[in-house]
Amino acid sequence: MDEFEMSDLGMMHYFLGIEVVQSNAGIFISQKKYVGEILYRFHMQNCNSATTPAAFGCKLHKDHEGKKVDNTFFKQIVGSLMYLTATRPDIMYFVSLISRKGTKSNLLGFTDSDFAENQDDRRSTSGYAFMFRTSVITWSSKKQPIVTLSSTEAELVAATACTCQAI
Incomplete structure (x- = not known):
C-alpha cells in the first residue's frame, strides 16, 4: 500500500467460486454454493446425496443400444465437475472416467x-x-x-x- 494505490477489502470470503473461511484453526475452503449452482443448472437439485462419489465396485460399460445424449450438455456437466475437483480431489478419478470421449487417447x-x-x-x-x-x-x-x-x-x-x- 506504500508503493501502489489499493484498498483493503478485509478478509477474503469468496473467490472464483470457492468459499474461504479463515479462523484461528486455519483456512478452510469449500464450494458448497458452487455445488448448489451446478445441481440447479443441470436440474438435479432434488437428487439424493451420497457420502462417496460412486458405489463400491461400480464399473462403466458402453451401452450400444442406449440413447444419444446432447454432446454440449454433457461437456458442460463434465467441465463443471472438473472445476469442483479444486476442493474435492476425491471425485477426480470419477470425473476423469466420465470425461473420456472416443477410444484414442494420445x-x-x-x-x-x-x-x-x-x-x-x-x-x-x-x-x-x-x-x-x-x-x-x-x-x-x-x-x-x-x-x-x-x-x-x-x-x-x-x-x-x-x-x-x-x-
Missing part, C-alpha cells in the same frame, strides 16, 4: 532448450509441455542444474527431464 510431449543463454552462469533453460488430446495438462520451464558444453548436451538434459515427467 499423450504428446514437446521439449526444447536454449544453449547457455544465461550470461551470468552460462546455464541453459529447459522447457517441456504435455498435451492430452487437445489440452495442455502440464508444463515446465526452468534453468538446468548443470552447465552444458554443447547445444546437443543441453537438448539431452531437456529431453531427460521431459522423459522423467512422462514416465
